[in-house]
Amino acid sequence: MSPQRNPLTGFFSVRGNMASNYTIGLLFSSTGPYSVVAHAMLNGALLAVDEINADKSDVVLDTVFVNPNGELGRYSPLCAELLGQGIKHVVGCYTSSSRKEVIPLFEKQDALLWYPSHYEGFESSNNVVYTGAAPNQHILPLLTYLLARYGNRAYCVGSNYIWAWENNRILRETVLERGGTVLAERYFPVGETDFTQVIEAIFEAKPSFVFTTLIGTSAYQFFRDIRAAAKARGIDQPRVMPLASCSLSEPELEEIGPEAVDGHISSSVYFSTIQSRENAAFLAAYAARFPDGSAMSADAEASYIAVRLLASALAAAGTDDVAAVKEAVCRQRLRAPQGEVWIDQQTLHAYLTPRIGRSNCNARFDLVQQASEPAKPDPYLVWSTPRYEVAMQKQKLRVVR
Amino acid sequence: MMQPRLVQNFRGGRAFIVVNEATAIEPLVVTLGKLGVQIAGVHSDPREIDPASLQADQHFVFLDGDLQCPIAWPLSSIAQLPPAPLVGLVGVEAPSRLRALVQAGATAFLRKPVHGATVYSALYIAVNQYRQRRELEQCIDEHDRRRRGRRHVIKAVLSLVQARGIDDETAYDILRRDSMRERQSLEQYCEAFLQETSSQTGPPARRRRLNAD
Numbered sequence: 001m002s003p004q005r006n007p008l009t010g011f012f013s014v015r016g017n018m019a020s021n022y023t024i025g026l027l028f029s030s031t032g033p034y035s036v037v038a039h040a041m042l043n044g045a046l047l048a049v050d051e052i053n054a055d056k057s058d059v060v061l062d063t064v065f066v067n068p069n070g071e072l073g074r075y076s077p078l079c080a081e082l083l084g085q086g087i088k089h090v091v092g093c094y095t096s097s098s099r100k101e102v103i104p105l106f107e108k109q110d111a112l113l114w115y116p117s118h119y120e121g122f123e124s125s126n127n128v129v130y131t132g133a134a135p136n137q138h139i140l141p142l143l144t145y146l147l148a149r150y151g152n153r154a155y156c157v158g159s160n161y162i163w164a165w166e167n168n169r170i171l172r173e174t175v176l177e178r179g180g181t182v183l184a185e186r187y188f189p190v191g192e193t194d195f196t197q198v199i200e201a202i203f204e205a206k207p208s209f210v211f212t213t214l215i216g217t218s219a220y221q222f223f224r225d226i227r228a229a230a231k232a233r234g235i236d237q238p239r240v241m242p243l244a245s246c247s248l249s250e251p252e253l254e255e256i257g258p259e260a261v262d263g264h265i266s267s268s269v270y271f272s273t274i275q276s277r278e279n280a281a282f283l284a285a286y287a288a289r290f291p292d293g294s295a296m297s298a299d300a301e302a303s304y305i306a307v308r309l310l311a312s313a314l315a316a317a318g319t320d321d322v323a324a325v326k327e328a329v330c331r332q333r334l335r336a337p338q339g340e341v342w343i344d345q346q347t348l349h350a351y352l353t354p355r356i357g358r359s360n361c362n363a364r365f366d367l368v369q370q371a372s373e374p375a376k377p378d379p380y381l382v383w384s385t386p387r388y389e390v391a392m393q394k395q396k397l398r399v400v401r
Numbered sequence: 402m403m404q405p406r407l408v409q410n411f412r413g414g415r416a417f418i419v420v421n422e423a424t425a426i427e428p429l430v431v432t433l434g435k436l437g438v439q440i441a442g443v444h445s446d447p448r449e450i451d452p453a454s455l456q457a458d459q460h461f462v463f464l465d466g467d468l469q470c471p472i473a474w475p476l477s478s479i480a481q482l483p484p485a486p487l488v489g490l491v492g493v494e495a496p497s498r499l500r501a502l503v504q505a506g507a508t509a510f511l512r513k514p515v516h517g518a519t520v521y522s523a524l525y526i527a528v529n530q531y532r533q534r535r536e537l538e539q540c541i542d543e544h545d546r547r548r549r550g551r552r553h554v555i556k557a558v559l560s561l562v563q564a565r566g567i568d569d570e571t572a573y574d575i576l577r578r579d580s581m582r583e584r585q586s587l588e589q590y591c592e593a594f595l596q597e598t599s600s601q602t603g604p605p606a607r608r609r610r611l612n613a614d
Contacts, residue, residue: 124432347435382435389408
């Protein structure tokens, strides 16, 4: 038995006598418009790989990493390349559009995508294990918090794709059902950074809160610009009209910068400030492995969870056969940094613990609310929403561009 | 006309599946479970289901277009709707098979073998199309009923014009106002008014009100 070096991670692994080697794919846009989050996700996955390989466990993971650079058209060919090498398990994707781009490949070749990001739900592919939060684990707790704490006049600003559309649909129905108002929904292309007009419109509308589903560089610029505009008007923006998000994480707070980092509300199943032995060990290992890496985030933790669960399932199944691994993963329980995590057999989504955080000046989140136990995933909101769509006052919404 | 509210959550619904081969529909059964829909029964012959037991707001039917036996459920008179929303399962994509499903009242289709990712869309479209057509059917039915009653309105207007020496606009306004007071449609009110007038023994309250006007 001799230590072997992982060519990607640089770590050495010691293999047990009976250890089985499996090659897994890692599919993350570590460059491009949402690279800050995707790079953190890659780091989370790599950390888990290193721990597993150093663990003398039954499983040794080799990795093949591909980077689509945030270009939607590159996801499918790169993914086909991975699956063409005989790889059956790929951890990756951040945006829903990229996930939907590659799912047909996984279904065609009966491989398994381990998707480690929060998303808008209304999907349950038999070839995807979802370790990020479903909508009942992020947006519904956020709306309950916002409506109780700040008021019921919402203004929505988002990147123009399914994440924003569907979250805003859920928000609109929830807010209207509780007697509130959606003042506007404004959408921008991914990567857009000119928000002058919409910021003017927001100050004019005076919402109780602004719900943002902007991602990547668009989000960071929007946070900076609205804070600067508020200061110029003498408005205490975090108090008067806080910005709320279901995707804002610690590495992104660092990107926003010190002038506009504090006072934002985020709904997530993981914040780096969670006080637990598992999280402390996780943060220490991450800091040691990536001393110059970005801050820990929910998506990085979800990637870590995905790889840990995958390795446990491979060990339990004794094979990388997809059906056997799927069956095995539903029997695993993981003491993750966020708390106990396990996979729901019916939907292949994870039981996770919803939390609300408020960003502080140190680019971290102070926990302001936390569920008492992991919440059952409800990707179709079957158990969380009424039978009928909430009647909408159509005249209040209009296409502006 | 008010648009019926869209159904987007099918929790508590019960599905009947009528198929040639149960193996082709395993992903359908799995996905319906994820959507909170119970399987009420899997059959190979539609005659095994009593159409009178189907409730439009609770049941869904998934019907295989490749069945050998004919589908002879009663359809509604105007919109040709079956007793519950129906999704056609398409195997052989021939016009004769598709026509059989359309004639059975299918408002959405799923290709066999069923793919799990298409089930929510098919159910969403089938149920909401069904509800919209049912609403239109009720609307057409109501218009038909009122159209048939217009002759009572014309007769009642003429009767008032002759009896009171007023013009037809005034007579119409009187009848319309009184029908609203009685919380009846104008056609129903006029029919009753004519019956009372012809028998001369109508309720005193109605006669008094007309006289007062």
